[in-house]
Amino acid sequence: MKEAHGQDARGDSRFVDVFLKYLKAEGAKVVFGIPGGLLHPFFEAIENDPDIQLVVTRHEEGAAFMADGFARVARKLAVCAGTSGPGATNLLTGVSCAFADGVPMLVVTGQAPSGTLGKGAAQETPPEDMDVVGMFRPVTKYSTMITSPGTLTHHLRRALRLALTGRPGPVHLNVPVDLWGHHVDERWFDPSTYRPSTHVFDRNAVRRAAEALMTARRPVLLVGSGVGAAGAEEHLRALAEFLPARVATTPRGKGLFPEDHWLSLGVFGFAGHREARELLLGGEVDVLFTVGASLNETTTFNWHPGLVPSGSLIQLDIDADRIGRNYPVDVPLVGDAQTILIELLYQTHRMIRDASKPASVWNVAPPLDKGHTRYLDPELRTSGAHPLTPQRWRVDLQEALPGDALVFSDIGGHMLFNLHHLCIRRDQRFFINMGFGSMGHGVAAPIGAALACPSRPVIAIVGDGCFTMNGMEVLTAAEYEIPVVWVVENNQMHGITWHGSKMVGSGRPMQSVVFRRAVEIASIARAMGLKAWVVDRPGMMQDVLREALRERMPALIEVRIDERIAPPLGDRAKTIAGFKGQES
Amino acid sequence: MRWSLAAAAALAAGSLGLVGVFALGASPWAPGALALLGWGVGWLLEARRVVAENERAASETNHAMIELAVSHQEATRELIELHRRQQAWNQELETLVAERTATIEMVVGRLRKLGQMQSTRVRSLSHDLRNPLTIIKYTSDFIRDELSPVPPNVEQVLVDLDEASARMERLLADLARAASIEQTPGSPRFESVDVATLAASVRRRLNALVLGRDIRPTVFQTRESPTEIRVDAILLDRVLDNLLTNAAKYTDRGSILVEFDGTPGQLCVRVSDTGRGMAPDRLEGVFGGSSPDISPNVGTSLGLGLSVVVRTLAQLKGRLEVMSRPGQGTTFWLYLPVDPPPESGSVGEEEPMEQMLRRIIRIREAM
Numbered sequence: 018m019k020e021a022h023g024q025d026a027r028g029d030s031r032f033v034d035v036f037l038k039y040l041k042a043e044g045a046k047v048v049f050g051i052p053g054g055l056l057h058p059f060f061e062a063i064e065n066d067p068d069i070q071l072v073v074t075r076h077e078e079g080a081a082f083m084a085d086g087f088a089r090v091a092r093k094l095a096v097c098a099g100t101s102g103p104g105a106t107n108l109l110t111g112v113s114c115a116f117a118d119g120v121p122m123l124v125v126t127g128q129a130p131s132g133t134l135g136k137g138a139a140q141e142t143p144p145e146d147m148d149v150v151g152m153f154r155p156v157t158k159y160s161t162m163i164t165s166p167g168t169l170t171h172h173l174r175r176a177l178r179l180a181l182t183g184r185p186g187p188v189h190l191n192v193p194v195d196l197w198g199h200h201v202d203e204r205w206f207d208p209s210t211y212r213p214s215t216h217v218f219d220r221n222a223v224r225r226a227a228e229a230l231m232t233a234r235r236p237v238l239l240v241g242s243g244v245g246a247a248g249a250e251e252h253l254r255a256l257a258e259f260l261p262a263r264v265a266t267t268p269r270g271k272g273l274f275p276e277d278h279w280l281s282l283g284v285f286g287f288a289g290h291r292e293a294r295e296l297l298l299g300g301e302v303d304v305l306f307t308v309g310a311s312l313n314e315t316t317t318f319n320w321h322p323g324l325v326p327s328g329s330l331i332q333l334d335i336d337a338d339r340i341g342r343n344y345p346v347d348v349p350l351v352g353d354a355q356t357i358l359i360e361l362l363y364q365t366h367r368m369i370r371d372a373s374k375p376a377s378v379w380n381v382a383p384p385l386d387k388g389h390t391r392y393l394d395p396e397l398r399t400s401g402a403h404p405l406t407p408q409r410w411r412v413d414l415q416e417a418l419p420g421d422a423l424v425f426s427d428i429g430g431h432m433l434f435n436l437h438h439l440c441i442r443r444d445q446r447f448f449i450n451m452g453f454g455s456m457g458h459g460v461a462a463p464i465g466a467a468l469a470c471p472s473r474p475v476i477a478i479v480g481d482g483c484f485t486m487n488g489m490e491v492l493t494a495a496e497y498e499i500p501v502v503w504v505v506e507n508n509q510m511h512g513i514t515w516h517g518s519k520m521v522g523s524g525r526p527m528q529s530v531v532f533r534r535a536v537e538i539a540s541i542a543r544a545m546g547l548k549a550w551v552v553d554r555p556g557m558m559q560d561v562l563r564e565a566l567r568e569r570m571p572a573l574i575e576v577r578i579d580e581r582i583a584p585p586l587g588d589r590a591k592t593i594a595g596f597k598g599q600e601s
Numbered sequence: 602m603r604w605s606l607a608a609a610a611a612l613a614a615g616s617l618g619l620v621g622v623f624a625l626g627a628s629p630w631a632p633g634a635l636a637l638l639g640w641g642v643g644w645l646l647e648a649r650r651v652v653a654e655n656e657r658a659a660s661e662t663n664h665a666m667i668e669l670a671v672s673h674q675e676a677t678r679e680l681i682e683l684h685r686r687q688q689a690w691n692q693e694l695e696t697l698v699a700e701r702t703a704t705i706e707m708v709v710g711r712l713r714k715l716g717q718m719q720s721t722r723v724r725s726l727s728h729d730l731r732n733p734l735t736i737i738k739y740t741s742d743f744i745r746d747e748l749s750p751v752p753p754n755v756e757q758v759l760v761d762l763d764e765a766s767a768r769m770e771r772l773l774a775d776l777a778r779a780a781s782i783e784q785t786p787g788s789p790r791f792e793s794v795d796v797a798t799l800a801a802s803v804r805r806r807l808n809a810l811v812l813g814r815d816i817r818p819t820v821f822q823t824r825e826s827p828t829e830i831r832v833d834a835i836l837l838d839r840v841l842d843n844l845l846t847n848a849a850k851y852t853d854r855g856s857i858l859v860e861f862d863g864t865p866g867q868l869c870v871r872v873s874d875t876g877r878g879m880a881p882d883r884l885e886g887v888f889g890g891s892s893p894d895i896s897p898n899v900g901t902s903l904g905l906g907l908s909v910v911v912r913t914l915a916q917l918k919g920r921l922e923v924m925s926r927p928g929q930g931t932t933f934w935l936y937l938p939v940d941p942p943p944e945s946g947s948v949g950e951e952e953p954m955e956q957m958l959r960r961i962i963r964i965r966e967a968m
């Protein structure tokens with residue numbers, strides 16, 4: 018029998034072969050994971066498949082983070098796998114990160130043979146016991162165990178459809194080890210036949226949005242990570258320049274609009290910039306258009322009421338459930354950001370054709386500050402002090418950062434400095450797992466990113482705490498010669514907690530988070546076979562970074578800083594203080 | 602030698618007889634007879650010698666005559682052979698001459714083609730050079746507007762710039778006129794072109810074209826757009842430059858929007874402006890081929906560029922659709938195959954422009 022697309026419909030293939038065929042059809046080129054007995058047939062098939070690379074990580078969490086980094090950069094499905102039991106549960110944190118940030122990922126876990134489930138097979142995790150499928154359910158769009166050979170491909174296609182349509186996200190398939198070898202006698206479905214395009218929009222709503230934007234005198238766009246997921250950066254910039262509208266990004270959306278652009282307000286919210294805060298909360302904005310921003314705590318200065326504009330609030334999100342969650346919305350736009358932004362551009366273009374003219378006054382307003390005074394503590398950005406200030410080395414790094422760099426930030430005090438003091442330019446990209454906020458992500462995810470886009474330099478800025486959590490994944494990069502440059506900011510403690518603890522509770526810094534023995538990150542890296550440098554003075558970073566990038570091999574730069582300098586915690590500490598107040 | 606010895610002997614005998622006659626003169630009879638005898642013998646001997654001599658001479662003459670006849674025969678044969686060879690050489694020479702003539706004709710044909718191509722290129726280049734020139738002119742206006750009042754030293758620089766631009770414009774017009782009207786397309790060189798890079802380049806060009814004017818330039822790529830296409834980058838640049846320059850030229854205010862989109866197997870570049878636009882009859886006249894006025898100063902939205910665009914698109918296996926409304930603007934849809942078939946570029950050189958125009962350009966009904 019032939020399938021509608023003319024391909025051989027029925028065959029005598031094993032399920033594992035069909036599985037890999039679907040993965041390849043979806044563009045998956047790498048599988049991250051650690052082989053184990055109950056997933057052996059899957060890993061064995063990948064090892065023998067020349068079209069898919071198997072990257073064996075040091076820990077399954079690293080595998081999930083790498084898959085996350087791969088998918089964020091490639092904007093394609095990523096695959097990670099872990100065997101049954103701990104192999105599966107170790108994936109959970111990384112999968113949660115992907116779920117929180119809407120990253121498409123297929124998670125494959127092993128299971129005891131179907132005939133032995135419930136009888137106490139080694140590492141079995143059936144639904145009635147340590148239910149691994151149930152564990153994944155809250156952090157995936159779909160989690161199921163395949164229980165019969167007849168439904169194998171049905172579940173696989175459903176998982177792929179859900180991972181890649183609507184708001185993307187991870188899906189989980191748990192496969193008893195004996196099913197991989199089952200022969201499948203089913204028709205082949207091309208991805209276009211089981212995974213429809215969901216790029217639809219409400220034309221009337223788009224028209225209303227276009228009218229509101231064209232008549233706005235002080236329009237502002239607030240850009241979230243949804244723009245990056247939809248690949249809509251260029252379209253957003255086109256709309257901003259067209260109107261013109263000033264643009265702020267959420268912390269997660271940092272860099273999706275060039276921060277050196279004349280319309281850029283920088284980051285609004287957590288560790289954000291003064292101009293963004295003053296404009297968005299100052300009551301001057303008449304139309305606020307949020308694009309792919311979930312308007313959560315870190316984006317809104319704790320749901321500040323001043324964010325509501327005097328005219329219209331237009332909210333665009335791919336997930337209808339996020340529309341109007343925290344603020345009343347005048348024009349809701351549900352759908353893919355790129356599709357809707359293109360339609361908005363055409364609508365505004367047509368309106369100009371019909372003799373309208375944008376009312377925006379931003380092109381005649383005083384220009385925004387683009388110098389050091391745009392930032393908090395500007396004197397520390399140019400300081401020649403030793404020990405080095407966290408601000409100064411970032412200014413130095415900025416000088417040597419390639420124009421097409423992919424910059425990853427981990428979670429912690431260094432993240433706040435990154436959000437505030439780095440200026441992400443036009444072709445550079447910035448990635449951070451703000452949704453779940455998992456430390457250690459910035460160590461492993463860049464490895465996946467470098468595999469997804471080998472032509473671009475990948476730089477990961479992580480803290481010493483993050484490095485000590487997942488640092489062994491550096492070995493994975495060394496083993497596979499994946500060129501990532503880690504810049505590890507070393508303040509010998511969990512800085513965000515230490516500095517934050519002074520702003521909440523009794524105001525006494527929490528000494529337990531200060532390392533009792535100094536950690537020499539560069540020495541650890543050298544022991545793992547990497548080239549490593551220590552930067553501890555102003556003006557050193559530029560040459561060191563250039564040399565590290567020239568290597569085209571994994572490399573590490575340890576930056577020793579003045580640990581007394583507090584990161585721009587701002588309202589985050591107040592929020593925590595508020596929560597504590599509510600608790601008491 | 603033998604003949605001379607015999608003659609000498611005969612002469613000697615005769616002389617001896619005369620000597621005897623005069624020596625024996627005492628006996629008038631007896632000495633006379635002896636002398637006569639001697640003379641007779643001598644004469645006989647001489648006669649015999651002469652006869653022998655004659656025989657020898659005749660024989661020798663005969664022999665010589667035979668030799669002469671043989672030589673003549675041989676010479677005649679040789680002459681015939683030479684004549685034959687001459688004929689063969691002539692024939693060969695004629696063939697060679699014919700071949701050389703054909704080669705020379707071919708070379709002349711090629712040179713003529715090259716000449717035509719060169720004039721085409723000169724003409725196209727002179728047209729293409731107007732695009733950056735337009736940018737220079739607009740930039741000059743922009744600087745003047747921005748710096749108003751313009752400091753005297755800058756004003757002088759701007760005046761120099763304007764004069765140089767005007768001079769260059771005149772030179773380009775002369776160059777275009779000087780070049781032949783006949784055009785012969787060259788073979789396109791297909792290479793892989795990254796569409797994102799192309800879009801970025803178009804964005805820069807369009808921004809420069811509308812710098813300082815009340816026109817909003819927008820360039821973007823959709824996810825349906827192919828990531829790369831196989832195309833002659835120089836020829837494609839020429840087409841895009843024409844579309845962009847004309848959109849900028851005939852749009853006084855508003856917006857120019859360029860979208861890089863895709864349909865299966867094709868890249869679609871949409872260039873939409875809010876410019877002057879054209880009435881349907883004029884649109885039909887210019888793009889429908891009913892009166893394809895494609896002279897440089899026609900004042901249409903494509904002018905001289907139209908013929909270049911059409912010929913270039915024919916080479917690229919592309920096509921163009923156009924929709925226009927007076928006072929509202931014009932939209933072009935440029936379609937190019939992502940991976941053109943191998944025979945691409947073999948354009949029928951003899952295809953008339955009018956026919957080519959109808960084949961490659963389609964007019965869309967305005968909504």
